[in-house]
Amino acid sequence: MSISLTRKHFLGLAGATIGAAAMAACAGPSTDGAGTALKTLSPDEWSKIKPASSISFMSSHPGKSRDTEMKLIEAFQSANPGITVNLITGGSNYEEVAQKFQTAQAGSEVPDVVVASDVWWFRYAVSGAILPIDDLLKAVGVSTSDYNPGLIGDYKHANQQWAVPYARSTPLFYFNKDHFKAAGVPERAPATWEEFAEWAPGIKAANSSGSGYQNAYQYPAIAGYAGWTLQNVLWGQGGSWSKEWEITADSEASTAAMQWVQDSIVKHGWAGVSSKNAITDLQAGAVSATISSSADLAATLKAAKEANMRIGVGFLPGGSVASTQVCPTGGSGLVVASKTSPERQLAAAKFVTFVTNAQSTTALSAATGYLPVAAAADISSIVAQTPEFQTVVDQLKVTRTQDFARTFLPGGDQELAKAATKIMNEKADVKSALTELRGTLEGIYNKDVKPKLKA
Template sequence: MAFRLDRRHFLGLAGASASVAALAACGGPDTSGSSASSAVADIDFKDVKPAASIDFWSSHPGKSEDIEKQLVAKFEAANPGIKVNLVTAGANYEEIAQKFQTAQAANSGLPGVVLLSDVWWFRYYINGNIIPMDSAIKQLGIKLSDYRDSLVQDYQYANKQWAMPYARSTPLFYYNKDHFKAAGLPDRAPATWSEFGDWAPKIKAASGAQYAYMYPALADYAGWTLQNNLWGWGSGWSKGWDITCDSDDAVAAMQWIQDSVYKDKWAGVSSKDSSADFGGGIASATISSTGSLVGVLKTAKFNVGVGFLPGGPKATKPVCPTGGAGLGIPSGISKEQQLAAAMFIKFVGQPENAAAFSGATGYMPVNKSADMTAVLAKTPQIQTAIDQLAVTKVQDNARVFLPGADQEMAKAVSKIVTQQADVKSTMGDLKKTLQGIYDKDVKPKLKA
């Protein structure tokens, strides 16, 4: 295709995005509405006094409610004129998206700070529902250079900063050290999926676990974690704006996954949370977010190992995507609320607070200067997540920029691994769906 877009050089989208009908099918908030251009201008916060109270909407990712309460209390102590109300706005990113969409439609009840996931915040940018933070960043002296480059750049589009990193993660390979030892295997993550395929029967036989490996729940961001497999096989959901999910390599990757469930019978598919299944001993290994790390370590009654994601037959690295959520500020609230929100976002992003949040959850420390000494002394496994960040890869456009694509990917994978559907035809159907979303809802709004 002649159109090109990457995470550093977004050319801009104008006007509405996905149709209501297309998004109704996937259960997400629609992206019809006002143009992003209405929110592009910098906001002048000169002589603005921060509001006395704002709401912070969160789903408490990585079981972070307790640490979020601590950060709120710490902020209020440092800023006695501002109260932050921590609101449980949903159980996950999707529920927050629905609540935010409802508040937008009613033009009332908007928060000061809203948690924005990697696949939802872009829609708010398109609609002009969030503000560019550049003027607040300048006025408050927020040091973008101290944020980890790849994380802060994820929110830079049209030469503006639309959110700040918060609960940022990569997938990790989790394994039961005791089960691996019983199978006579080395104490490490497999270098490739082929290597794990050789290990899996031994693990299952020696461990007594129901499965050697548990695939993440399909509703739990299958499109995110399975980029690892697709990349390892030399493909992806897309390359640039070319939809490649039906390529021979992509079909081979998904066929291997299906065979591990039905033919070889050493893998299962989680119904809810693969990290919980792993922590409960149902499976000997899984891939899950770094944000699950601390929770797994607390619940597991065995020695937990973590490692980089395995490669595939064609690529061994980088095969790990970044992910997670940032913090943004709605455009439909007062300047006073927006300034107070920016102050809170700056506060939680300070090195000591970022380190505390990381230590409590396992999410990445978003600052370069965050002192992780105490955290790593308590939870040394977090170092693996930090190290893997150096070999991560930008997510496929099809997952993060096509409205509703993540749910369509999950539907297709569900057919393959829970209904044993024909892989080639299923991936072909998915391509048609993704191509339709691109052609109708994205391509017309790209500049040539």
């Protein structure tokens, strides 16, 4: 596929819709609606609306944040005594929330505020399930400039703002300092995966006598967003899932990168794939290093302290082609449902902007490890208590926009996971698996996306 359109070109398109049948064919629930041609109120009209007295907030409590979310709700209700917020557990992950949000579309009651991941907000926007919030933000006295520009900009489509950043993260390299010390390697994150490949055999040999010890490195479980974390290895070796709309999953560089991944497991034997949760494997001392979300930082450091274990964190390693700009951002934003009343939407906007303001985002960051999304957030107290958090903030400065194949192709993330399973767990021929993946992704693009693009 030779067509290559810019992100600006695509996100500037209006009226694109992806129907329920198309989404269902690509795996995952659909959020079919009336399209993006939604009637919204003007700033003057919003000024005449009285906020509803009760709204609902559907969340998966990312980063085990339910207690923190309850505290944020209590703070919001104290500051806005006329509005009550009902917290709804939509599931244990973003996909389960998406399924429940989809199911709600068929009824008369939908949650007013929903946690939407990096691969779901766009589907909601193009299907009309959520409301563009530019004028809503103005109505409650908030500007997009109040947010970190590298995060708020991720939610632009059709020249409108569709979400605000909430539980945003980057992957981090987590490692057991004691295991590294036992192997005589530096107690730091490797600069490149090639450097770690030199260390790995010695790390495994030095620690394999430990009870239950498995590997020097553990890849995250395939179900844990393999398409997200594997971008790091691909980018470091000059590969990618896609370059804008051109699918590059089976390019020479991408094939070499994924062959390296398979070899680390099958041929060299110093790496494995977690069956459930790689960060839990690390906390148990079963592995020496892994990649996981920054949202796991607080819980991991707490578990390590209780186990008298020294855990370190660092930037994601680079590769033979690129040593920087190899880390993707991820996580979720907050969206406002379109199928509710203006009164509830205005109350929702008040809530959304409150739980993402400087004070609230600092509280969420301190409790989890998520990035502070407000531009005015003061993280000095967090860093003073948890110095490792500075790594999260510093790495944000050298992140890279995710590949379109993962974030903008309906069901693309699931297809990446299927290919990763074949390569990493089933020992499939790498080139064949990636060529099949390319064909599948191109099919999704040609059927469900390209027809919506304007010349």
